[in-house]
Amino acid sequence: MIDLHSHTDRSDGTFTPAELVGEAVRIGLHALAITDHDTIMGYDAAVPYARDAGLELICGVELSTKYKGQSIHLLGYFPNGGPSDEFRAWLEFLLESRRDRNRRLISKLQSLGLSITLEDVERHGRTLTARPHFARVLVEKGYVKDIQEAFDVYLDESAKGYVQRQDVPIDEAITRILEGGGVTSLAHPVRVAKNDWEKLAGYVSDFADMGLRAIEVYHSDHSPENVAYYKRLAEKFGLGITGGSDFHGANKPAISLGTGMRGNLCVPDELLEVVRAKVA
Numbered sequence: 526m527i528d529l530h531s532h533t534d535r536s537d538g539t540f541t542p543a544e545l546v547g548e549a550v551r552i553g554l555h556a557l558a559i560t561d562h563d564t565i566m567g568y569d570a571a572v573p574y575a576r577d578a579g580l581e582l583i584c585g586v587e588l589s590t591k592y593k594g595q596s597i598h599l600l601g602y603f604p605n606g607g608p609s610d611e612f613r614a615w616l617e618f619l620l621e622s623r624r625d626r627n628r629r630l631i632s633k634l635q636s637l638g639l640s641i642t643l644e645d646v647e648r649h650g651r652t653l654t655a656r657p658h659f660a661r662v663l664v665e666k667g668y669v670k671d672i673q674e675a676f677d678v679y680l681d682e683s684a685k686g687y688v689q690r691q692d693v694p695i696d697e698a699i700t701r702i703l704e705g706g707g708v709t710s711l712a713h714p715v716r717v718a719k720n721d722w723e724k725l726a727g728y729v730s731d732f733a734d735m736g737l738r739a740i741e742v743y744h745s746d747h748s749p750e751n752v753a754y755y756k757r758l759a760e761k762f763g764l765g766i767t768g769g770s771d772f773h774g775a776n777k778p779a780i781s782l783g784t785g786m787r788g789n790l791c792v793p794d795e796l797l798e799v800v801r802a803k804v805a
Contacts, residue, residue, distance in 0.1 A: 527792050528783045529558040529583065529800070530600065530712070530741065530769025533567035536587075537655040539774030542571035545782070550578045552783050556797050558769065560585035560600055563619040564653050565607065583797070584608065586616070587712060588702075590695035592728065596682075597695050598712035600741060600767065601702035604801045612705030619693070620653060626690035627654050634659075634679065634686050639668055656680045657776045672776065699736045708803045710739035710767040714755055715746050722754060726761075733762040738803040743768025743792050745785035765799040768792035 532538030533545050540548065542559070545567075549557040557580060559568040568584045575582035584603040589596060607613075631643045641662055649658040660675035669675045679686035702709045711717070711732060718725035729740065742755040743766075759766050770790055772782040780786050 526554055526783055527556040527558075527794055527797055528554055528769045528772065529556075529585065529602070529767050529792065529796070530560050530587075530744070531557060531772040531782060532561050532587075532774075533559060533571070534774075535564055535567035535570065536561035536653045537657045537773060537776060538567075539776055540772075542567050543574045545772075546571050546574040546578055546580055546582070548782050550580055552781075554580065554783050555794050556581040556583060558583035558585040558602060560587045560602075560769070562587050562589070562653060562655060563616055563623060565613070565616065568607070581797075583800075586702075588619070588698045589690070589692045590698045591692040592695045592731075595717070596692060597717055597728075599695060599698050599702070600710040600712045601698075601705070601707045602710065602767070602800050603705070603707045604797070605706065605804060608702075608705035608707055612701060612707070615701055615705075622691050623653060623655070626688055630656075630659065630686070630688040633688050637679070637686055639663070639666075639679075639686075641666065657773070695732065696735045699732070703736050706804070708738045708765075708800050709736060710741050710765070710800075711737060712741050713744045713746055713771065714740060714758075715744070715751050720751075726758060729758050729762055729764075733764060737764065739765035739767045739800065741768060742766045743790055743796075745770050745780045745790055747789075765803045766796055767800060768796060 533542045561567045584607050586601045588599045590599050634641050645662045646658050647654050649661050660672040663669050663675040699709050740755050740759045770785045
């Protein structure tokens with residue numbers, strides 16, 4: 526069993542890189558990909574722990590992109606080591622875009638009468654401060670009862686406090702990953718078009734033309750019907766298959782590393798070889 530989608534506290538997870546490696550070893554994973562948002566610092570920090578534990582560690586990243594006005598998450602994998610220096614520099618540009626959004630989000634929340642500062646949130650965010658860290662502060666200050674309510678009322682895309690960040694076009698993100706030595710996979714496609722099969726098929730066709738290499742068929746949010754359909758899409762467009770839990774620790778407590786939501790996930794080992802075979 527492997528897990529190709531996980532997050533550390535270097536983005537919006539709660540496990541340190543060392544803790545995440547320890548959990549992977551405890552549950553018997555054969556390989557783990559760390560796919561933090563817009564950064565590979567969690568992977569870099571985890572490398573010595575994985576080496577000492579004998580765990581195969583894969584460098585990954587999750588990017589927020591835009592296509593036809595819709596937010597699309599893209600996974601990038603670098604199975605033969607880390608990405609190029611040019612790709613690392615580009616990630617620094619994306620992190621600065623996040624910082625700008627965070628400053629604007631603080632201003633918006635303050636305009637709604639909430640006493641919250643960027644310093645409050647960055648104490649939780651470390652390398653990358655994201656909306657789950659804002660949610661934790663809102664809970665701590667008593668503005669909401671839990672993280673879900675924080676998103677529903679203030680932080681979700683339809684909520685009154687939401688502030689749009691400058692997502693990159695998906696074609697640019699795909700090109701950057703490929704040129705950086707990586708493999709691209711469409712993350713949790715159920716969130717792209719729900720169960721609108723025709724719309725999703727059109728998107729995947731477009732993305733494949735741009736250089737998409739794989740689809741995340743296995744995910745904690747995917748039903749058996751989803752999995753079966755995404756497999757057919759991958760076959761139709763000549764794409765590989767990836768899968769992972771999307772583990773975030775306490776920020777998504779219902780999801781377990783390796784096994785997903787209430788044991789609905791088991792990613793076969795051979796998918797890692799599929800990823801390697803898709804490197805350009």
